[in-house]
Amino acid sequence: MLTTDTFIHLWVHLGWPLTRLLLFLAVGLLVALVIESLNWTKKLAVIARPLTRFGHLSPLTGASFSMCFFSGIAANTMLAEGYDTKKLSRRELILANLFNSLPNNFLHLPTTFFIAVPIIKGAAFVYLGLTVGAALLRTLVITLLARLLLPAVKTEEIAQANAPRDQRQSFRSALKNGMQRFRRRIRKIISYTAPIYTLFYFLNEAGFFTATQRFMTEHLSWLSWLSPQAISIITFQVAAEFTAGLAAAGALLATGSMSSREIVLALLVGNILSSPIRALRHQYPYYAGIFKPGLAAQLIIFSQSFRAISIVFVTFLYYYITL
Secondary structure (H helix, E strand, O other), X not given: OOXXXXXHHHHHHHHHHHHHHHHHHHXXXXXXXXXXXXXXXXXXXXXXXXXXXXXXXXXXXXHHHHHOOOOHHHHHHHHHHXXXXXXXXXXXXXXXXXXXXXXXXXXXXXXXXXXXXXXXXXXXXXXXXXXXXXXXXXXXXXXXXXXXXXXXXXXXXXXHHHOOOOOOOOHHHHHHHHHHHHHHHHHHHHHHHHHHHHHHHHHHHOOHHHHHHHHXXXXXXXXXXXXXXXXXXXXXXXXXXXXHHHHHHHHHHHOOOOOHHHHHHHHHHHHHHHHHHHHHHHHHHHHHHHOOHHHXXXXXXXXXXHHHHHHHHHHHHHHHHOO
């Protein structure tokens, strides 16, 4: 029998976060469907047109790229809708999701910036510059891969895509059309997201993710090239959250125990090690609602793999340049 305290705990830690997530998903879905109904995708795609043209990517991918600067959920919903309606192939869907790495990074940049700068001061600019550089590198590499893997868009198809439509839907008509499709899609999203989110909540309560993070922090002997103080920052970053790692870094920097260079290297390594677990815990439940669960897992694996490779690259680059 549920006590009042148990009910309150479940609501605060499961009910309300899940409700908030579903609300954000619903808003993102509705925005994406209305934008598509209004045929605004080509207007949004203008920002990314040089890259999408070079990479043989569709205007829908370009529109998702632009939308991702404001809402990652809406951007992914646009991709999912395009894939379901056969406007995107599976290959382009995967590449498009990876292509959105740069705007997704900028989406969270202001929050990270205003937390990091007061704590680690000048080192924050170097760290954030390197992570943004890694995101830019990922986007450029994905554009090149897309050019190699996707067929070139034919001239007549480009002309047809850029041609003005004879009939434009009014906003009311587009909203009505979007709402009809919204009702069908939101049921599917809830049917996947709610049970998966709940499962992950109970796995977290059972200590699954804590045990995984503890295992990772206990097997860091291969990081002997870093100082013990740096290992402590990485441990906090993996075992807790990014802010905990920042707090530890700020304290060590203030006492002169570590240089800015060592702080930046520790945060980069902590970023590489902590991101996969956080992506599984926080991203997968809503990804599985937008995409099919199997496809959602595939997208996260590709995304985290490319992310790790790019940050490893800039970490080694920074390490050797600053020797």
